[in-house]
Amino acid sequence: MTSTPPPQPPALVADGLRKSYGDKLVLDSIDLTVPPGTVFALLGPNGAGKTTAVEILSTLISPDAGTARILGHDLATEPDAVRARIGVTGQFSAIDGLLTAEENLLLMADLVHLDREEGRRRATDLLARFDLTDVAKNRAATFSGGMKRRLDLAMTLIGDPQLIFLDEPTTGLDPRSRRAVWDIVRELVADGVTIFLTTQYLEEADQLADTIAVLDHGTLVAQGTSAELKRLVPTGHVEVTLTGGETRRLPYGGDVRSLRTILDELDAADEQVADLAIHTPDLDDVFLALTGDPRPTEAAR
Amino acid sequence: MSTTTAPVNRPQIVRDSMTMLRRNLLHSWRYPGMSAWGILQPVLFLVLFGVVFGEAFGAGVGTGGRSAYITYITPAILAMTISIGSMMTAVSVASDMTEGVIARFRTMAIARSSVLTGHVLGSLILNVISLVLVLGFAFVIGYRADGGAAGVLGALGLLIVVAYALTWLGVALGLSSKTVEGASNVILPVMLLPFFGSGFVPVETMPSGIRWFAEYQPFTPIIETVRALLEGTGVDGSQLLLALGWTVLIGVGGYVWSRALYRRDAVRR
Numbered sequence: 357m358t359s360t361p362p363p364q365p366p367a368l369v370a371d372g373l374r375k376s377y378g379d380k381l382v383l384d385s386i387d388l389t390v391p392p393g394t395v396f397a398l399l400g401p402n403g404a405g406k407t408t409a410v411e412i413l414s415t416l417i418s419p420d421a422g423t424a425r426i427l428g429h430d431l432a433t434e435p436d437a438v439r440a441r442i443g444v445t446g447q448f449s450a451i452d453g454l455l456t457a458e459e460n461l462l463l464m465a466d467l468v469h470l471d472r473e474e475g476r477r478r479a480t481d482l483l484a485r486f487d488l489t490d491v492a493k494n495r496a497a498t499f500s501g502g503m504k505r506r507l508d509l510a511m512t513l514i515g516d517p518q519l520i521f522l523d524e525p526t527t528g529l530d531p532r533s534r535r536a537v538w539d540i541v542r543e544l545v546a547d548g549v550t551i552f553l554t555t556q557y558l559e560e561a562d563q564l565a566d567t568i569a570v571l572d573h574g575t576l577v578a579q580g581t582s583a584e585l586k587r588l589v590p591t592g593h594v595e596v597t598l599t600g601g602e603t604r605r606l607p608y609g610g611d612v613r614s615l616r617t618i619l620d621e622l623d624a625a626d627e628q629v630a631d632l633a634i635h636t637p638d639l640d641d642v643f644l645a646l647t648g649d650p651r652p653t654e655a656a657r
Numbered sequence: 658m659s660t661t662t663a664p665v666n667r668p669q670i671v672r673d674s675m676t677m678l679r680r681n682l683l684h685s686w687r688y689p690g691m692s693a694w695g696i697l698q699p700v701l702f703l704v705l706f707g708v709v710f711g712e713a714f715g716a717g718v719g720t721g722g723r724s725a726y727i728t729y730i731t732p733a734i735l736a737m738t739i740s741i742g743s744m745m746t747a748v749s750v751a752s753d754m755t756e757g758v759i760a761r762f763r764t765m766a767i768a769r770s771s772v773l774t775g776h777v778l779g780s781l782i783l784n785v786i787s788l789v790l791v792l793g794f795a796f797v798i799g800y801r802a803d804g805g806a807a808g809v810l811g812a813l814g815l816l817i818v819v820a821y822a823l824t825w826l827g828v829a830l831g832l833s834s835k836t837v838e839g840a841s842n843v844i845l846p847v848m849l850l851p852f853f854g855s856g857f858v859p860v861e862t863m864p865s866g867i868r869w870f871a872e873y874q875p876f877t878p879i880i881e882t883v884r885a886l887l888e889g890t891g892v893d894g895s896q897l898l899l900a901l902g903w904t905v906l907i908g909v910g911g912y913v914w915s916r917a918l919y920r921r922d923a924v925r926r
Contacts, residue, residue, distance in 0.1 A: 440766035455680070469666055
């Protein structure tokens with residue numbers, strides 16, 4: 357007999373977060389709920405307000421209105437309790453470039469008040485885990501983008517945070533480093549850590565996230581699982597190129613029967629097909645349908 | 658989930674400040690260029706004015722002779738040492754604020770003030786080292802303090818208190834600078850202040866406008882008091898009061914300004 361575990365309180369609940377800079381409204385009444393031990397992705401183009409949301413939730417700045425509870429603690433009244441339980445890896449490396457990788461980790465160990473021995477042990481472990489042992493004695497300023505990001509993550513992890521904010525963790529990284537970061541995120545979640553991720557890459561949200569919230573111009577335009585969001589764009593389509601060079605876009609129901617119908621109809625009309633491509637809906641379609649913007653990721657990549 | 662059972666990290670002001678101090682000393686140790694320059698500059702002025710121009714200037718000022726002139730300007734050279742040392746904090750704070758790691762510190766459960774306290778304590782230690790080295794060099798080229806050990810200790814004590822106050826001003830100037838270059842511009846005016854005071858020539862010899870400024874600017878009473886302590890000629894109470902008044906004003910002003918700036922700039926872009 358299996359017993360269902362008792363429902364756990366959300367790792368993060370935000371209610372009506374609002375922030376403006378001058379007369380520019382950056383976040384307009386955002387509500388978010390992140391279940392513990394899951395990956396939550398805040399997806400949006402540049403300037404959508406993702407970083408502002410992370411800055412508010414990680415206690416860097418205060419919202420103009422709204423409240424949030426993180427791991428059971430109120431953001432406004434117990435910021436230090438929140439800080440003690442979260443980790444933040446921002447878009448720009450939060451490392452001390454003048455120190456070595458090892459010194460950076462030992463600095464963090466001191467700041468989370470580990471005793472000397474435990475700090476050394478954890479620093480050594482993290483250097484190994486993030487493939488930085490060979491460069492432990494090198495200054496962080498000399499590191500490549502991918503190495504800096506790994507060191508940054510290692511520094512975030514030294515305090516054993518229960519909720520980690522990753523603000524565009526793979527922006528500017530090459531594909532290999534990006535996959536390395538993805539693997540780390542998956543390992544962390546397997547260990548029970550909750551991840552709050554922002555990204556402008558649809559693929560990244562699709563790959564990693566349990567829940568995706570789409571942010572556009574400071575407003576949440578959709579929230580749900582990847583599959584739920586894909587359902588918002590009803591069907592995909594089939595693109596056929598005829599021998600004459602004509603291209604047709606035909607609605608497609610997503611199954612074999614629907615595909616056969618399309619082919620039968622083409623046969624019946626005596627059309628010669630030169631090429632055929634099936635397009636299932638992906639997050640690109642969702643994003644396009646929801647925000648009306650052309651794919652924001654292409655320009656950024 | 659161990660939300661309720663995990664030991665909770667709380668800010669620890671002394672421990673966090675010491676960690677930040679270690680960080681700043683490590684920076685200085687690894688990049689000693691700026692600190693070395695902070696010692697070399699006053700030594701250079703001492704050589705230039707004391708050794709090279711000393712004979713002529715001493716005659717002109719009426720102290721007579723090179724070694725007497727060296728004795729006359731050493732208090733100003735010491736004041737210059739701490740003004741350079743303290744203002745260099747503006748540069749290191751400004752460059753620190755461009756580092757992403759500062760944003761990380763703000764999201765950690767550490768004492769808010771520890772970042773700035775670390776800078777101030779680090780600067781103070783470097784100032785003490787610079788003072789001792791510069792004064793040591795002055796002794797090597799012929800400086801003699803008639804006030805004896807007590808006078809030297811008293812003078813160094815006062816200078817260290819002044820350095821502490823000036824360092825808070827340096828922190829505020831560093832925080833208010835948009836760029837590191839902007840911050841480095843504050844060093845020169847403060848470094849030159851002893852020249853527009855009683856540091857190198859008696860203020861009585863200056864034109865009236867500059868003389869008025871020279872008599873009331875902070876470095877004149879500080880230099881006069883240091884000079885009296887080093888030479889054992891008896892401290893003028895009003896000069897001491899003026900020196901301490903300026904020190905408190907600069908220190909409190911710099912501290913309050915720094916605090917306000919550090920709180921405001923939660924996120925720098």
